[in-house]
Amino acid sequence: MPQSYDAIVIGAGHNGLISANYLARAGKRVLVLEARDVVGGACTTERLIPGSESRWSSCAFIAGLLRPEIINDLDLERHGLEMYQTEAMEVVIFEDGSHMFMWKDIDRTLKELEKFSKADARSFLDFGLRVKQFASIITPFLMRPPTSRSEVLRAFEEAGCEDLFDEFVLSSTKDLLDRYFESEHIKGLFTFFGMISVWGGPSTPGTGYVYGHHSVGEFKGHLGQWGLVKGGMGGITQAMARAAEAHGTEVRLSAPVEEVLVSGGRARGVRLVSGAEILAPVVLSNADPARSMLKLLPKGTLKPSLEKAVGAYDNRGSMARIHLLIDELPEYVGFPAGKGPQHEAQQIMGASVENFELAWEAQRRGVLPEEYVIEAMIQSTTDPGLAPEGLHTMTLGVQQLPFELSGTTWDKARDEFADAVLENLYRYAPNLRGHILDRVVITPLDLDRDYGLTGGNIFHGAMFLEQLFGSRPTPELADYRTPVKGYYLCGSGTHPGGGVMGANGHNAAKVVLDDLAGRTPGKAAPARTASHRSVPDVVMGTRLGREVGYLAARQPALRKVIKLFTRSGN
Structure with a gap:
């Protein structure tokens, strides 16, 4: 006789585990089925090199979007989640040896920006307040079923912020950044955050929202900051799995689902690839x-x-990871030898608006670009348990890649691609040549084939306005329900979109529980203030206020005061 449960979740990615947690806490007997031999989906830590004890965050490697409400609701820290920050958040490195840090403390960041443009350093505060205002309007929409796009626009209109909607939802990343900054170096760095898993380039309308989506993330209450997870990103999903199991959920690995069982228009369960029902x-x-x-x-x-x-549904827009096992830290051009904050930060090389545009042209034609913008993370510098003594785990990322290559395949082009990326890397870290012990390449095809991401899109679909809010993934499916009674969607292809945010899984579980209880919640808009203008917003709205604010923000002695203004609740 087949086993039976109150609910089955297909896939032990972070959203699936979050749904399972909320259902289990409501007293439901839940089974999570995962095709792979590890939980986490694209949010996981793996031993990628046979025979090596080193571990990498295979896909996602930065934690900045996970909703704090979920961390608290599921008591994830008690179940082993440990997140931490480095002093240096990002460092962008240019081929001439110049570089720029984005620090956790804003006074240090402003002094870095001043090296390239004093005007842009001042504009950075204005931009930051705009991001904060955007977040204050958009965040209330995240942890609830989606509303229509017109309702979202109305929220901006009621706050007197139509121009903010234009900038962060409709515009291109290039147009967005051109409004605030003049330095090509500074714009090159910020452009990266609008190019994540997109089918497009800096001038593509709508990429401003990709930037905005990432900008509403927070770390321990501070907007626009991110952190790392001890043990890699799998620390998030492992904690979620433990939390679910503590409430009776069963998580079964190496159990791929072949088909959802449907009878009389209703879901009845699943059939595994093994044939078991x-x-x-x-x-x-x-x-x-x-x-x-x-x-x-x-x-x-x-x-x-x-x-x-x-x-x-548009699944275009992919990326690749190259995981390296190295026995020497990179000696980046322009830096002294030895370990430094550049190794602890997210490292970005080749970041220029032109290189992003050229990458888009290559992506459109289905070919590999000649120049690569490379992101890198060496988490073993801050979490030594990820690699044996004397070794380090280094992860490279390349965005704006085509899923289908013209005249070849990713399996055939894998080594050619990796070799070309490394040749670009050696221009910034010449010493690494000869110090790479092994490598693992995860191509867009691998993301589709091995991680279950159609088209290699880590967001489960493009993040443009036509596929957001009440149209994600389609209007008929936007409330997590499907035409098959009892069958629901809870992944990143639903509202509010991709990234390790978790709101999707939370919202889907709430809809399921409402349906099981026969509740029909109304469509009330999220709570919001009339103006969305906090004290720092008002102060910085005047010329004198901006001048005083800038001088204050540059003072290390005022860090505690300035941090109050970056709190997401302000």
Whole structure:
């Protein structure tokens, strides 16, 4: 006789585990089925090199979007989640040896920006307040089922911030940054955050929202900051799995699902690839919308119109990771030898608006670019347990890559691509040549094939306005429900989008619990203030206020005061 549960979650990625947690806490008997032999999906830590004890965060490697409400609700710290920050957040390194740090403390950051443009250093505070105002309007929409795009626009209009909607939702990253900054070096760094898993370039309309989506993240209450997870990003999902198991959830690995069982228009459970059937009146899919609706449901389940809409859902925009095992830290041009803050920060090389535009042109044509913008992280410098003594784990990332290559395949081009990226890297860290002991390349095809990300898109779909809020992934599926009763979506292809945020899993679970209880919650808009203008917003709204604010922000002695202004609740 088949096993039965109250609910089955397909996929042990972070959103699936979050849904399982909330359902289990409501007294439901939950089973999580994961195709791979490790929990986490794209938020995981793995031993990627056979025979090596070193561990890497295979896909996501920075924690800045995970909602604090979820951390608190699920008591993740008690279940082993340990997050920490480095003093240096980012460092952008240029080929001529110049570089610029973004520090945790704003006074140090302003002095770095002044090296390239004093005007931009002043504009940085104005930009930061705009980001904070954008966050104050958009954040209340995150932890609830999506509303229409017109309702979101209305929130900006009521706050008198239509121009903010234009800048951070409709505009291109280039247009957004051009309004505030003049230095190509500074714009090159900031452009990176609008190019994550996009099919486009800096001038592509809508990429401003990709920047805005990342800017609303916070670390321990401080907006726009991020941290690292001890043990790698798998520390997040391992804590989530432990929390779920503590409330009775069963997590089963190496258990790929072949099909959702449907009878009479209702979900009845799942059939595994092994042939085993498991029953449940509720099934949630943490897979992306294309897999959830077109591959997991029996053929003929969906109306042709919805099947066509899901088939047209835009999954373009991919990236790659190259994981290195090194026996010497990079000696970057312009830095003295020896370990320094440049090794603890997120390192970005080749960041220029032109290089991002050239990468988009190559992506559009299905070829590899000649110049790569490279991000790097060496977490073993701050978390020695990730690598044996004398060794380090270094992860490289390349964005704006085509999923399909013209005239070849990723399997054939894997080494050619990795070699070319490393040749670019050697221009910034010549000493690394000869000190790379091994490497593992995760291509866009690998993201699709091994991690279950259709098209290699880590966000489960493009993050442009036509696929956001009440249209993500389609209007018919936007409230996490599907036409199959009892079958729900909870992955990053739902509102509010991608990244290790977790709001998707939270919201989906709440919808499931409402349906099981027969509740029909209203469509009330999220609570918001009339003006969204905090004290620092008002003060900085005057010329004198901006001057005083800038002088104050540059003073190390006033760090505690300035940090109060960066609190996300202000």
